Amino acid sequence: MDLITPSLGLIFWQLVFFLLLVFVLGKYAWRPILSSLSEREKSIEDAIELAKNTRNEMAQLKADNDRAKADALIERDAILKQARQTAEKMIATAKNEAAQEAKAEIEKARKAFREEQAAAVSKLKNETAKIAVEIAEKVLRRELSDKNAQEALVNDWLQDAKLN
Amino acid sequence: MSRNRSYKALAISILTLVFSVFSSPATFAQHEHEGHAEATHSHGEAEEFNPGQTILHHVADEHQWHLATIGESHLAIPLPVILYTPTRGVHVYSSKEFYHGSGEHDGFTLHHEHFTSEDGSTVYDFSITKNVASLIISVILLITIFFAVRNGYAKRQGKAPKGIQSAMEPFVIFIRDEVAKNYIGEKHYRRFLPYLLTVFFFIWINNLLGLLPGAANVTGNIAVTLTLAVLTFIIVNFNGRKTYWTHIFAMPGVPKWMLIVMTPVEIVGMMMKPFSLMVRLFANVTAGHIILLSLLSLIFIFKSAALSVIVGPFTVFMTMIELLVAVLQAYIFTVLTASYIGAAVEEHHHDDHH
Numbered sequence: 252m253d254l255i256t257p258s259l260g261l262i263f264w265q266l267v268f269f270l271l272l273v274f275v276l277g278k279y280a281w282r283p284i285l286s287s288l289s290e291r292e293k294s295i296e297d298a299i300e301l302a303k304n305t306r307n308e309m310a311q312l313k314a315d316n317d318r319a320k321a322d323a324l325i326e327r328d329a330i331l332k333q334a335r336q337t338a339e340k341m342i343a344t345a346k347n348e349a350a351q352e353a354k355a356e357i358e359k360a361r362k363a364f365r366e367e368q369a370a371a372v373s374k375l376k377n378e379t380a381k382i383a384v385e386i387a388e389k390v391l392r393r394e395l396s397d398k399n400a401q402e403a404l405v406n407d408w409l410q411d412a413k414l415n
Numbered sequence: 416m417s418r419n420r421s422y423k424a425l426a427i428s429i430l431t432l433v434f435s436v437f438s439s440p441a442t443f444a445q446h447e448h449e450g451h452a453e454a455t456h457s458h459g460e461a462e463e464f465n466p467g468q469t470i471l472h473h474v475a476d477e478h479q480w481h482l483a484t485i486g487e488s489h490l491a492i493p494l495p496v497i498l499y500t501p502t503r504g505v506h507v508y509s510s511k512e513f514y515h516g517s518g519e520h521d522g523f524t525l526h527h528e529h530f531t532s533e534d535g536s537t538v539y540d541f542s543i544t545k546n547v548a549s550l551i552i553s554v555i556l557l558i559t560i561f562f563a564v565r566n567g568y569a570k571r572q573g574k575a576p577k578g579i580q581s582a583m584e585p586f587v588i589f590i591r592d593e594v595a596k597n598y599i600g601e602k603h604y605r606r607f608l609p610y611l612l613t614v615f616f617f618i619w620i621n622n623l624l625g626l627l628p629g630a631a632n633v634t635g636n637i638a639v640t641l642t643l644a645v646l647t648f649i650i651v652n653f654n655g656r657k658t659y660w661t662h663i664f665a666m667p668g669v670p671k672w673m674l675i676v677m678t679p680v681e682i683v684g685m686m687m688k689p690f691s692l693m694v695r696l697f698a699n700v701t702a703g704h705i706i707l708l709s710l711l712s713l714i715f716i717f718k719s720a721a722l723s724v725i726v727g728p729f730t731v732f733m734t735m736i737e738l739l740v741a742v743l744q745a746y747i748f749t750v751l752t753a754s755y756i757g758a759a760v761e762e763h764h765h766d767d768h769h
Contacts, residue, residue, distance in 0.1 A: 253475055253528070254701070257638035260497075260540045261476065264547040265642040268554050272617060277609030280561035284587060285608065287568035294573050 382412045466712035474632050474704050476546045477528055479510040482629045489514075494548055498523060499539040500532050510542070546639070549631035553621050561616070590615050590749060598753035603654075603760045607753070610650060614643060615749040622700060622741030626734065634744070635700035637693065644693035647752045651688070655759040688755055692748060699744050703737045 386408050390401065480492035493511040500506075506521065513525035522533040530538040543551075560579060564587075567580030576584045590612050595604040621633040633639050661667060663681040665674060710730045714722050 254471065255637050255697075257636075257641045258476065258540065258544075260542055261544065261546055261636060261638035262642050263541055264543070264550060265639045266646075268547075268550050269613075269617065269642065269646070272554050272557060273610055273613045275558060276561055276613050280558075280565045281609045281612050283565045284561070284568055285591065287572070288584070288588065288591075291573050 379412075386412070464712075464715045466709065466716055469712065470705055470708040473708055474635060474701055475528065476544045476631070476636060478525060478542055478544050479514055480545045480548060480629075480631075492548075494545065495543045496525075496530075497541040497543065498530055499541060500534075500536045502534055502536045503532070545631045546633050546636050549621070549624060549633050550639070553617065553624055553633065556624075557613075557616055557620055586615070587612060594746075594750055594753045598750065598757040599760060600757060603756075607650070607756050610646075611749050611753055614647075614752060615745050618643070618696065618748055619742055619745035622744060623738070625700060625704065626737055626741065632700065632704055634696055635704055637697045640693045640697040643696070643748070644689035647692060647755065648686075648689035650752075651755045651759045652685075654756060656762055658761050659759045688751075692751060696744055696748055699740060703733075703740055707733055707737065 386405065389408065390405060478496055479494055481489060482492065483490045491514070493509045493514075496508040496510050496513065498506045498508075503522075506523070508520060508523075512520040513523070518525040523538065524531050524533070530540050532538045560583065563578075564580045564583045567577060571577060571580075575581075591604075591608060594615075595608050595611050599607055618634055621639075624630050625632050625634060663685060664678055666677050666681065669677055707730060710726050710733060713726050714720065
């Protein structure tokens with residue numbers, strides 16, 4: 252039954268060498284290996300985390316940019332609209348003013364014309380009256396001399412008066 | 416999940432244990448019969464080929480490293496014999512002195528790889544036997560390999576692994592994540608990693624070395640597996656917490672009077688765990704060696720070289736299986752150790768599971 256009888260010497264050496272192995276490998280191999288492994292794993296995880304964060308930031312940035320762009324477009328439209336409105340208003344005001352001015356001008360002209368007309372009419376009246384008086388005077392002066400000549404003379408004067 | 420896995424591992428180990436137990440008695444019996452066969456064998460006298468004795472000779476430990484027998488002469492590496500007797504103290508010899516003639520030298524006699532003293536006092540044998548020599552070789556190999564791996568990490572800080580470093584890294588990570596972290600838990604696993612990693616690689620490399628022709632059978636030696644199992648037992652019980660001990664001495668949810676039955680059962684269970692570790696590894700590795708040697712012995716039993724056409728490929732096939740068994744047994748030993756430690760350091764209470 253040698254096979255299943257543990258021998259003292261082998262137990263002793265196995266214990267000595269195995270414990271030595273656990274100690275030596277534990278201190279000089281497993282510890283540095285495991286810490287290197289976990290360090291590397293951590294750095295990989297960090298890198299992945301960083302990439303993810305950067306991607307998120309990029310997306311955020313892009314969204315911000317898009318929003319700013321959209322805002323700028325809206326603002327531009329608003330400014331343009333306002334400018335157009337202002338221009339329209341200005342044009343309308345100018346038109347209005349011009350129309351009023353023209354109207355006033357026409358009114359003034361019309362007024363001046365009426366005054367002129369009135370002056371001319373009154374002057375004509377005065378002239379007519381004066382001519383009528385002169386004719387009457389001349390008629391009265393020549394009345395008895397020649398009836399036919401008188402008539403021709405009145406017609407002559409009337410002719411003159413018309414030309415006047 | 417982990418519970419399920421440990422059941423599976425347990426089932427595998429029970430199966431292997433059953434197989435190895437069935438395969439063993441015949442060979443043991445044969446060995447008992449042989450009596451003085453070994454002495455005659457070592458003299459190289461022409462005799463009937465005895466497969467049982469040859470196989471056991473190859474599987475067992477010896478005080479020299481016997482490589483081959485060529486005709487009458489033996490090709491063997493002599494190893495130091497270290498003996499201690501209470502009466503004579505420590506003596507160191509070369510094993511050469513004991514492997515000729517009657518095996519007697521300076522008052523010590525080597526018979527059947529056992530030393531007896533002339534004066535009848537007990538001999539404590541601390542010789543560097545074939546297994547111890549192989550053990551030392553494996554220790555040197557492991558230290559060389561893992562120092563190279565460590566240097567790889569120092570050289571390529573934070574970079575991708577290369578060479579032997581990348582060959583070993585998956586196994587180290589596997590033991591760390593799938594075995595230690597999985598069975599012991601995030602909180603405690605770090606403390607036990609050096610032991611688990613060393614156990615795994617020690618068993619694996621010794622299993623592999625054992626498959627080499629002319630090599631020793633270290634992990635198939637009961638003394639080696641006994642030592643490893645006892646270390647696991649010590650680690651488990653020194654780290655046992657309240658939950659672990661109450662499950663042994665005061666099983667929760669069991670009537671008080673039942674504890675009279677339950678506690679001895681639990682204590683036996685506590686002892687059975689390392690015992691099963693010891694037997695499983697020993698039996699698996701030894702059984703593998705016996706199968707391989709038995710296959711090869713067929714050629715000599717039938718004295719027919721033609722048989723090697725069939726036996727050869729089958730031996731290659733079995734060796735492939737042994738390569739798998741080499742890593743599998745290392746893994747099983749490590750996983751079971753981790754699960755025992757996990758049960759010992761477990762802190763939270765399951766009220767529901769009994």
